[in-house]
Amino acid sequence: MICCARCGLEYPSDTKIWRCTCKGELEYQNQHKDNIPPPEGLALRPHSIWRYREVLPRLEDEDIVTLGEGCTPCVTAKWHGFPVWFKLDFLCPTGSYKDRGVSVMISHLKQMGVRSIVEDSSGNAGASVAAYAARAGMECTIFVPSDTSPAKLAQIRAYGAKIKAIDGTRQDVAEACQKAVEEDGSGETFYASHNWNPFFLEGMKTLAYEIWEECARSEMIPDWVVVPAGYGSCALGAYRGFLDLVNQGRLSQIPKLIIVQAENCAPIYHAYLRGEARVAPVRGTGTAAEGIACSNPIRGTEVLRAARKSDGLVMAVSEEEINSAAVKLAKDGIFVEPTSAVVGAALGRLIDSGVILENDIALGILTGIGLKAGTLTHSSGIF
Ligand SMILES: [Zn+2]
Structure with a gap:
């Protein structure tokens, strides 16, 4: 069933609509959801997001369109003197999460x-x-x-x-x-x-399942998870996935979400800073972080709520910070687009200012590969 987040009207899942008649956004209510098995029960599953079939919308095998997306590596790095984790989600089949x-x-x-x-x-x-x-x-x-x-x-x-x-x-x-x-x-x-599309968001939840599965093996769950946000699908997907895992008893608590925007276009950050409950549109100016240059995010208010409910925070980083983080990541062998470098910029500032402590486990999700942004990074003087 799909349900309007604004007026509550319900529709069958196969209704060909993209939003409610009231113009509200739709949410998918999974009535067939089962609990995910413990990590050892997943070992022989497909190497893609479809290994978490219990929590994804119910589909026939022949309808599943897959290119082996997901199951991306997490690597360690030394960042502003502290050990951190980066999830290389830009290694999905088309170069982005x-x-x-x-x-x-x-x-x-x-x-x-x-x-x-x-x-x-x-x-x-x-x-x-x-x-x-x-x-x-x-x-x-x-x-x-x-x-x-x-x-x-x-x-x-x-x-x-x-x-x-x-x-x-x-x-x-x-x-x-x-x-x-x-x-x-x-x-x-x-x-x-x-x-x-509400089904898109369901797929984004697998970010949380993967982080949980990877970390459960080493019995480490991150204290902080850092994500870039334009429309906020990465943030919302991760939040909802972690929430599912808590509800299933697989996690004791949700990691604190750090949601990062570019200063030049930061509606969610502005609402957060002013202590407001709702996100209002802003007039954005240009940013090298083109993938998150969104002045009026559809689910912005919910993204803001996810940051607060996880006990996390919303940040905005400058063009200079983005450029410098992109260069620093590349010098460590990680070539991402400026949109993803905002994660490195935020981590750097939080480490330098003592918000993230040395023994904290912090994981940044790097969403987009650097190869597609060559003209952009060149014209911005980054590379
Ligand atoms: Zn509605």
């Missing part, structure tokens, strides 16, 4: 018989949706901001998707895409928006 959610979203759309989709994206999600649509045999059109990194556009095109480049902000791109769906009178094309 988005593949987790997209695999679940496209599988669900396949099960519903959807043959044609459109999506708007700042680049990485578009590439991911294009890849999984290609694998599912769906027609796909991706709306992108006209200043999207050329390598991301080339990747989307390579998978066979059509590209519509829109001048304007990320919000303008989303609105242009929604308008195109409304104007398509056939009703054949589905708006497969990773930011609106």
Whole structure:
């Protein structure tokens, strides 16, 4: 069943809608969810997010569209003098963590018989949706901001998707895409928006399951988990996954979530700083962290609530901090896009200011590979 987060209206899971009639965002209520086995019971499962089948939406085997997403490595690093962990989630099949959610979203759309989709994206999600649509045999059109990194556009095109480049902000791109769906009178094309789709978020929960499985083997669970946030799917997915694990008795408590935005576009941070309950839109300016340049996050208020409920915090980092963290990560062999470098920047500041202590276990999730952002990092003077 899917349920509107705003008015509570319920719909069957196979209803072809992307938001409620009240314009509220939808949530998936998994009525078939079973408890996950202990780590030793998972050893022989597939090496992908589908190893956590009990907690994912129920799908027939033939509808699952997978490229082996997830099961990404965690590596240690010395960061500002302290040992930390980085989860290299940019090693998913299309070079970003988005593949987790997209695999679940496209599988669900396949099960519903959807043959044609459109999506708007700042680049990485578009590439991911294009890849999984290609694998599912769906027609796909991706709306992108006209200043999207050329390598991301080339990747989307390579998978066979059509590209519509829109001048304007990320919000303008989303609105242009929604308008195109409304104007398509056939009703054949589905708006497969990773930011609106509730099944996408279900896939993002696997981040938490993986961290738990990896750490349970060494009997270490992180005190802090650091994530970048634009629309906040990484933060919300991790929070909900950890919450599931606590409810199942697999974890004693949720790690403190550190949610990081770019100073130049930080609506969630502004609400956090002012002690507000709701996130209001901001007018963002440019940032090298293009993947999180979101001025009006759909589930922003819930992301803010997740930070507070986990006893964590929301931060915003400067362009200088982002550049310097990207360089520092690369010098340690880890090449990520500026959007991911915000995690390193936040960790650095929290270590330097004594919030993270030497014996704390801190894990940063690195979401996007550096290879696609070459023009961007060059024009920003990072590399
Ligand atoms: Zn509603």
